[in-house]
Amino acid sequence: MATTSDKPRPSLLLEYCKGCGRCIESCARGCIADGHEIHPGTGLVPVRVDLEHCTACGLCFDACPEPYGLVSETAALASGDPSRPARARAEALPNVHLPLPSAEALVLKGTYASALGAIAAGCRHFFGYPITPSTEGAELMARLLPRLHGVFVQAVSEVAAVNMMYGCGAAGLRTLTFTSSPGFSLMLEGISYMIGAEVPGVFVNIMRGGPGLGNIGPEQADIKLACRGLGHGNTQAIVLAPATPQEMLDFTALAFELSFRYRNPVVILGDGYLGQMTGKVRLPAAMVRPGLPEWAVHGDAAHRPNLISSIRLSEADLEAHNVHLSEKYAAMSATEARADLYATEDADVLLVAANTPARMSKGAVEALRRDGIRAGLFRPQTLWPFPIGALAPLLRRPRGLVVVEASSGQLEDELRLALSHAGLPAVPIDHVRRYGGVLPSQAEIVTAVRETMAREQVSA
DSSP states (O other): OOOOTTSOOEEEOGGGOOOOOHHHHHOTTOOEEOOOSOOTTTSSOOOEEOGGGOOOOOHHHHHOOSSSSEEEHHHHHHHSSTTSOOOOOOOOBOOEEEEOOOOOOEEEEHHHHHHHHHHHTTOOEEEEOOOTTSHHHHHHHHHHGGGGTOEEEEOSSHHHHHHHHHHHHHTTOOEEEEEEHHHHHHHHHHHHHHHHHTOOEEEEEEEBSOSTTOOSSBOOTTHHHHHHOSSSSSOOOEEEOOOSHHHHHHHHHHHHHHHHHHTSEEEEEEEHHHHHOEEEEOOOSEEEEOOBOTTOOOSSSTTTTOOOOOOOOSHHHHHHHHHHHHHHHHHHHHHOOOEEEESOTTOSEEEEOOHHHHHHHHHHHHHHHHTTOOEEEEEESEEESOOHHHHGGGGGSOSEEEEEESSSSHHHHHHHHHHHHTTOOOOOEEEEEOOTTOOOOHHHHHHHHHHHHHHHHHHO
């Protein structure tokens, strides 16, 4: 019997066929038979199809339990990707910036400021689990989001929360969580999945003392996790390090912009003092009404061809994806490093500090300059990528660097790695370190700088 030209004939998609045999039973012409070869991607044995005697009756389509096991030849050819029937691709809906009326400055906690920054950036979806000293941010989101037709979910755990963020971000929606060090550790696997699937999301980690349960005092001992340990695989994310409540607001809003620009999570690292202390905060001039990216899996017809996944069973495919991610990381490194400089133009010694220790360091710079010692402060606002481009020109003059931090050298490690990767000459580096919820004091920093300068004068 001749094939009916106006009816579609089947096209078998090997990666979706599990060899159940239902199509074999449905075909009266014997065009489909059991297979003999294992598919390398699925480990299953798909059927074999010979269309020589096919009448395009369509019974095999009805028999196939898989959504794409058997599709029409015309759909497979038209789509370019045979697993997705041809249909119009979604177009990106742009963000809209809505002006806000001017208002007096507010006095806010750092976590409150971050929550308002998220809302101003268009975030209407929060998933998290309460943990001190970050909980106030979540509480404010719980109070405000329902009034803005948003969604607040207190998950059963941090593991559940990060996977909810995966689903929300995959739908093209802006999502946020507040957490602290033990909770951030629990989220790392999910963050790796989000990076692998190129799903945006913002993680605000208010670091506390550790290891283990530790205490609720401020520390900076999650720098290595955020910069070098975001779960398994080749993972990186932009890591922002605010130092004031104002920057908590500004950097949270910026984090959403960066997260969607690169389709990658962004981490905001604050410390326990920064999360809890109050400061003057001015609201932005505009609020974002988010659009919808074309890649989103949004549940509508226009976005149905899209797929969000971190699994690539083929070694060649996974290698190519890692190359793509590495190129994206390189683009972040080239364009997104940020730093704040204070009194660095004529500095003989540079302090390097971030978060709340940077505030003590700034006070130390002012005290040292009153005593005739030309000190300056280099404050990285991104810990990854480390802003080595802004630091390099400053290294021609200073006789030494002093790294001030509330950890066992994790900030200094990032500095040394950046210096090495940039091929810059060795610079004498001293440090001031405190642990377990204790921050370096201004007096300690001043003493350390004086000792550094004295050693340099002796060696000279």
